[in-house]
Amino acid sequence: MSATERLAGAALGGRRLPGALGIAALLAAWALAAARWPPHVLPGPDVVLRTVLDERALLLHNAARTLWRVALGYGAAVGIGLPLAGLLAGSPLADRQVGSLLTLLRAIPPFAWTPILLLWLGIGDGSAAIIVFLGALFPIVRQARAGFAAVPPALLLAARNLGASPRIYWIDVVLPGAAPMVFSGLRLGWALAWMSVVAAELVGADGGLGQMILDARNLARPDLAIAGMVAIGALAAASEGLLTAAERHTLRWRP
Amino acid sequence: MAPLSPAVTRWGLVAALLGLWELGGRTLVTDPRTALFLPLPSTIALAAAALARDGTLLAAIVRSAGRVAAGAGAAVLVGVPVGAVIATWPRLGAALDAPLRLVRPVPPVAWVPLTLLWFGVGERQQLAILAFAALLVVVAGTTDAVAGVPPALLSAARNLGERRLLLRVAVPAALPGVAAAVREGVGTAWFVLVAAEFVSASEGLGVLILEGRDLLEPARTFVGMGALAACGAVTDLALAALQRRWTRWT
Amino acid sequence: MLRRLSVSALVVLATACSQPPAPDAAVPSRASGTAGAAVSAEAAPADDPAARGWPLPYTPVSDASVAWLKSQGWWPLQIGYFADVPGYSAHMPVMKDLKLLEKRGIEVNYTSFQSGPPILEAFLAGQTQVTHYGDFPFWNTVDKGVPAVAYAVTGTNVEAALLVRPDSPLHSAADLKNAGKELVIGTTLGSYCEFYLLAMGTQNGLAAPGGEGASYRLAGMSMREAQLLPAGTDAVAVFDPHVTFALDKGLGRRIDDVYPYYFATGYEFLRREIHEHAPDVAQAVADATIEALLAVRHDPDRAAALYVSDPRAKAWSKDAARAQIDRYVTLYKPTYKYLHAGFWSAEDARVVAAQHAAGRLKRARDATDLATDFAPDYLATTFEKLGWAVPARPVFLPEGWAGEVGKPPYPPYDNARTLTTPQAFPAAGDLR
Numbered sequence: 001m002s003a004t005e006r007l008a009g010a011a012l013g014g015r016r017l018p019g020a021l022g023i024a025a026l027l028a029a030w031a032l033a034a035a036r037w038p039p040h041v042l043p044g045p046d047v048v049l050r051t052v053l054d055e056r057a058l059l060l061h062n063a064a065r066t067l068w069r070v071a072l073g074y075g076a077a078v079g080i081g082l083p084l085a086g087l088l089a090g091s092p093l094a095d096r097q098v099g100s101l102l103t104l105l106r107a108i109p110p111f112a113w114t115p116i117l118l119l120w121l122g123i124g125d126g127s128a129a130i131i132v133f134l135g136a137l138f139p140i141v142r143q144a145r146a147g148f149a150a151v152p153p154a155l156l157l158a159a160r161n162l163g164a165s166p167r168i169y170w171i172d173v174v175l176p177g178a179a180p181m182v183f184s185g186l187r188l189g190w191a192l193a194w195m196s197v198v199a200a201e202l203v204g205a206d207g208g209l210g211q212m213i214l215d216a217r218n219l220a221r222p223d224l225a226i227a228g229m230v231a232i233g234a235l236a237a238a239s240e241g242l243l244t245a246a247e248r249h250t251l252r253w254r255p
Numbered sequence: 256m257a258p259l260s261p262a263v264t265r266w267g268l269v270a271a272l273l274g275l276w277e278l279g280g281r282t283l284v285t286d287p288r289t290a291l292f293l294p295l296p297s298t299i300a301l302a303a304a305a306l307a308r309d310g311t312l313l314a315a316i317v318r319s320a321g322r323v324a325a326g327a328g329a330a331v332l333v334g335v336p337v338g339a340v341i342a343t344w345p346r347l348g349a350a351l352d353a354p355l356r357l358v359r360p361v362p363p364v365a366w367v368p369l370t371l372l373w374f375g376v377g378e379r380q381q382l383a384i385l386a387f388a389a390l391l392v393v394v395a396g397t398t399d400a401v402a403g404v405p406p407a408l409l410s411a412a413r414n415l416g417e418r419r420l421l422l423r424v425a426v427p428a429a430l431p432g433v434a435a436a437v438r439e440g441v442g443t444a445w446f447v448l449v450a451a452e453f454v455s456a457s458e459g460l461g462v463l464i465l466e467g468r469d470l471l472e473p474a475r476t477f478v479g480m481g482a483l484a485a486c487g488a489v490t491d492l493a494l495a496a497l498q499r500r501w502t503r504w505t
Numbered sequence: 506m507l508r509r510l511s512v513s514a515l516v517v518l519a520t521a522c523s524q525p526p527a528p529d530a531a532v533p534s535r536a537s538g539t540a541g542a543a544v545s546a547e548a549a550p551a552d553d554p555a556a557r558g559w560p561l562p563y564t565p566v567s568d569a570s571v572a573w574l575k576s577q578g579w580w581p582l583q584i585g586y587f588a589d590v591p592g593y594s595a596h597m598p599v600m601k602d603l604k605l606l607e608k609r610g611i612e613v614n615y616t617s618f619q620s621g622p623p624i625l626e627a628f629l630a631g632q633t634q635v636t637h638y639g640d641f642p643f644w645n646t647v648d649k650g651v652p653a654v655a656y657a658v659t660g661t662n663v664e665a666a667l668l669v670r671p672d673s674p675l676h677s678a679a680d681l682k683n684a685g686k687e688l689v690i691g692t693t694l695g696s697y698c699e700f701y702l703l704a705m706g707t708q709n710g711l712a713a714p715g716g717e718g719a720s721y722r723l724a725g726m727s728m729r730e731a732q733l734l735p736a737g738t739d740a741v742a743v744f745d746p747h748v749t750f751a752l753d754k755g756l757g758r759r760i761d762d763v764y765p766y767y768f769a770t771g772y773e774f775l776r777r778e779i780h781e782h783a784p785d786v787a788q789a790v791a792d793a794t795i796e797a798l799l800a801v802r803h804d805p806d807r808a809a810a811l812y813v814s815d816p817r818a819k820a821w822s823k824d825a826a827r828a829q830i831d832r833y834v835t836l837y838k839p840t841y842k843y844l845h846a847g848f849w850s851a852e853d854a855r856v857v858a859a860q861h862a863a864g865r866l867k868r869a870r871d872a873t874d875l876a877t878d879f880a881p882d883y884l885a886t887t888f889e890k891l892g893w894a895v896p897a898r899p900v901f902l903p904e905g906w907a908g909e910v911g912k913p914p915y916p917p918y919d920n921a922r923t924l925t926t927p928q929a930f931p932a933a934g935d936l937r
Contacts, residue, residue: 022350023357040649041372041630097268104269107484109446111364111453112461115468115476119292122736123691123724195362199450202364206689206724206737210365215725217368217622218695219865220629220645229365236360291754368622375632376616376623455623457816469729469820471754 043223051223052230058212059231066197066208067235069125073132074193078186081137085144086174095145102141110134110192111199128200128208135196136189143185147178183247190243194236209235294474302474303481311463316482319448319460322378323490326385327444331437334390338397338436339429348398355394363388363443364450376455388447389440396436397429404428434498441494445487460486552603557803559796560890565610570783574611577778581612582786585624585633588617588817591809591826592660592745592833593637593771596797598811603800605793611786617817621693621727628653635790637773639697640849644857647878648866652777654880656791657842658849659771660833661901662920665701665744665763668751670734678709678761681720684739688721691731691738695865697769698742699723700856704766708914715863729820732756744769746821746829764922765914768852768899772844780880791883795891798839805830832921838930840893841900843884848899850876851911872911894937900928 027045034044043051052059088095110131117127151174159173175182201210209228216224273296280295294302306312341348367384374380404425411424452461460483467476554561574580584606586597597615600606606613616633618624625642627633629651637659647653667690669675674684681688692698702723706713711720724738731738732747734757743751751757763769773794780787801808809827812818818826850872857875860866885895901919908915917923 018346018348018350019353022353025350026354026357037630038650040651093264096265100265101269101272103488104484107488108480109449109483109487111446111449112464112480112483114453115465116473116480118730118735119468119473119733120736122738123726123730124737194360195364195446198362199364202367202450202454211725213365213368215694217371217626218693218725220622220625220642220649220695222369222372225368229361229369232365233358233361236362240360371623372626372630375627375630376618466819468733471733 039223040220041222043226047223048226048230051227055224055227059209059227062207062209062212062228063231063235065125065206066201066210066232069128069200069205069208070132070193070197072125072129073134073197074136074190076129076133077136077140077189077193080133081140081185081189082144082182085141086148086170088141088145089148102138105134106138108134110196114200117200123206125206128197128205131196131200132193136193139188139192140185143188144178144182147181147185148174150181151177179251183251187240187243187247190240191236194232194239198232291471292473294477299474299477299481302472303478306463306475306478312478312482314458315460315463315479316486318456318458319452319483320486320490322381322385322451322456322459323441323444323448326382327389327437327441329382329386330389330393330440330444333386334393334440335397335433335436338394338433339401341394342398342401352398355391359391359395363391363447367450367454371455380455381451384451385444385447389444392443393436393440396439397433400429400432400436401425403432431498431502434494434501438491438494438498441490442487445483445490449483554796557796557799558891559799563608564785564789564792566783566785566789570786571610573783574779574786579634579776579779581614582606582635583627583633584613584615585627585636586615586617587620587624587637588815589619589820590660590663590744590746591812591821591829592663594659595808595812595826595830595834596794596801598815599800599808600793600797602811603797605796606789609789609793611789617815619729619817622695625695634779635773635775637771639771640769640853641697641700641856641860642695643772643774644853644860644870644875645695645865648868653774654777654780654787654878655772655774655844656787656880656883657773657794658844659773661770661837661841661899662764663745663769663771663833664748664921665698665742665767665769666748666759667702667705667740667742667761668734668748668757669740669760670757671755673739673758675740675760678705680760681706681740682709682711684720687719688739689724689737690721690740690742691724691726691735692742693728693731694723694725696728696744697767697771697856698744700859701763701767701769702742703859704855704913705761705763708766745832746825749825749828750820762922764918764920767855767913768849768910768915770849773842784883787880788883788886791887792890795839795842795884795887798834798842801830802835802839805835836921836924836927837919838896838900838928838932838935840888840896840930840935843888843895843899844879844881845896845899846876846879846881847872848910850879855911889937892937893931894935896935 031044031046034042034047036042039047084098088099113131113134114127117130121127121130155173155177156169159169164173197208198210198213201208202214205211209232213225213228216222216228277296280293290298303312337351341352363384366387370380370383370387374383405428408424408428448459449461449464452459453465456462460479463479464476464483467473467479571580574582584597586594588594594617597617601613601615616627618627624633624636624638625646628636628646629649631651643653643655667678675681690702692702702721703713705711706720712718714722721739726735728743728747731741731743732751734741734751740760741751741757748759752759775787775790805827809823809830812826812830813821813823821829853875854870854872857866857870861869888895903919906916906918908918919928
């Protein structure tokens with residue numbers, strides 16, 4: 001084992017135990033607080049665990065609906081956002097005009113659109129997906145645009161002078177150069193997409209984890225609400241992990 | 256041809272869209288019920304004037320801004336030290352960081368029902384959810400900022416034997432990152448404010464937005480959204496200017 | 506260093522956990538009151554209890570009760586009520602404004618809630634000790650182990666209705682069966698609208714939601730959303746004043762209402778401990794309730810104005826609030842508030858059985874058992890003070906009503922749709 005590896009091992013070992021202790025402390029504090037309150041006010045970790053197991057069908061069903069909405073909105077944000085970023089990076093006029101519009105729209109928290117969207121579109125997947133789209137679009141566009149703009153102009157000139165086809169130009173020259181920032185935007189957009197979908201569903205949607213948490217409130221089932229939160233957290237974390245792994249795999253050619 | 260004035264090149268598209276909206280609304284739409292759901296820009300402007308005149312708009316802005324300030328303030332007071340600790344002491348830092356990292360993927364909005372259970376409906380609950388949301392962001396940003404201080408800088412200061420110098424070196428080096436974290440925290444607070452107010456406030460911009468739906472006066476909703484955007488932008492610009500100042504003298 | 510920090514962190518956490526959450530004074534009404542000494546008729550210059558028919562002097566609560574309330578941390582007493590259901594709570598802002606409980610020696614703090622979970626959560630968490638909401642959530646509350654007794658009925662025959670958009674192909678409840686697909690009905694879960702749908706479904710041969718071949722499924726949402734009849738729903742089930750809102754704005758039309766299937770009501774209730782340890786406090790609350798009701802009858806316009814002065818009631822104009830008061834409060838004899846234990850336990854036995862079957866309630870309870878959570882004697886005492894006779898049965902059942910409670914469909918009875926003028930009071934037999 002090299003000195004670096006030994007150091008790394010020691011550092012990890014040095015951090016893992018306190019990390020576990022920290023989580024244990026959190027769970028202990030939760031259990032302590034729950035002991036002072038009746039289960040219909042604050043259920044303890046054991047109650048929540050049992051609820052998660054008992055209601056896993058419901059949780060899975062709602063998780064699927066939420067994931068679908070996130071996928072719809074996020075997919076649209078990527079599908080529209082990346083080309084849009086390319087346009088903004090390429091054309092100063094478009095950058096100013098569309099950029100101003102985006103700046104205005106970006107300032108409105110996506111969640112603020114829910115009442116209007118409920119009026120216009122009702123409770124279907126559309127409203128939630130649009131909120132997700134609005135949440136994810138701006139970070140994706142902003143980071144991707146910065147990424148595209150950051151590709152060294154010399155490289156672009158060289159590619160053009162060498163007669164690169166549009167396909168090679170975009171896929172082999174521009175994208176790899178812009179990739180790190182694009183990914184950063186994709187990750188940020190994903191996090192915001194999750195925040196947005198939960199917020200949208202909490203107000204009124206047809207099914208979904210946020211809706212389930214809302215219903216749990218109406219029925220005075222905080223254990224179900226917490227179970228829903230656990231599910232959301234787990235899904236968000238898992239999907240973020242997948243995204244990071246995809247990023248590492250794609251960028252593995254970088255030193 | 257003379258070059259177009261910068262204002263046109265910047266805002267031409269926005270103005271054109273607004274014009275289309277107004278014209279289209281006046282000419283193409285025949286169902287009177289549509290007005291109940293989609294107001295024209297002119298209607299929105301009139302509503303904004305009315306709300307400004309009777310003081311509702313200002314009161315809403317003051318309330319919401321106050322909540323954001325209080326929540327973000329609390330988050331900064333707690334979050335910056337915690338973030339610094341996490342970056343400086345590895346073991347204690349890991350102990351503090353692990354539960355935060357566990358909780359972070361859950362969107363702050365999902366906590367709203369629980370905070371209602373614990374704090375009841377009211378200002379404490381609003382503060383709790385805003386502070387919590389901002390806290391997670393501030394801690395993460397501060398940790399990165401402090402951890403990003405070049406070790407060479409620190410060891411150089413240490414070698415020179417001055418412990419005070421350590422502070423005088425580390426703090427300015429981390430400050431830009433911390434400023435960025437604070438800015439993000441405030442932005443997050445504005446982001447979450449709407450959700451918080453939707454659920455349990457009786458006055459504020461989020462309430463204004465919701466009222467537009469409840470009263471079927473969507474112009475009011477748009478006024479609220481516009482004011483919210485403006486407030487968020489103004490605070491962000493102010494903090495950005497502050498951040499630039501801090502970055503400059505380090 | 507690590508140990509010191511963790512210890513202090515735990516101490517902070519423990520301290521935080523030991524504070525019981527308190528309701529916020531977002532709609533504050535702190536009133537000072539002196540307990541113990543006999544409170545004479547020192548009404549505010551404009552206030553004249555005699556004008557509304559309340560006999561002075563006020564009976565103050567005992568020092569022992571005050572001390573007991575303080576020992577529970579229930580001083581001032583926290584009262585919750587709906588800000589946006591005038592049919593239930595028109596008398597509450599009046600009670601607050603006239604300081605009717607303070608005049609009886611009780612220090613009180615009022616909190617208004619928009620309809621929805623918060624008022625339920627507040628009582629469950631012990632933040633309020635006196636409150637009201639529908640029968641469905643009341644039984645849920647008791648089942649969860651929070652001890653409560655109901656002393657009065659909130660509003661009588663507050664309409665719950667099934668609304669559809671103007672262009673909907675549905676025209677009656679029976680149409681739900683033949684729609685050919687699973688319909689989506691928006692309503693607030695846990696509200697009595699949910700049971701209305703079940704009762705309506707049973708009468709019309711619909712399969713219950715979630716079961717085989719269900720005709721409909723529920724989309725949970727707040728009343729404020731449901732009243733907009735949002736796209737994505739085929740129908741909504743809402744209670745008044747949301748019914749009136751939707752109809753007045755032309756958002757939908759009514760195809761069915763609750764009256765033939767279910768006597769929906771709400772209960773005014775308080776913590777059972779107060780009933781057991783400080784019954785004079787419960788009596789004072791019951792007295793103040795009826796006195797406030799008399800004040801509403803005496804000046805409904807002022808009651809409406811007070812009602813909409815609450816920021817949480819902003820959605821309702823004074824005229825709309827007044828209309829609701831006319832439909833549900835002043836339409837009936839004031840004795841409508843009396844809680845007929847036999848009647849309501851028989852009706853609610855159906856609700857409880859359905860909730861239990863759906864897994865919402867842990868315990869199965871029959872009518873006799875349910876009646877143990879009722880405390881109608883407080884109002885009986887109040888009526889005695891006023892010289893009113895306790896009505897033999899609910900005032901909205903006309904003479905010779907042929908139906909039997911608990912067995913729908915119900916023959917017509919007095920409600921806002923069948924009565925053209927308010928019930929006469931006092932009529933023959935109303936007074937002792």
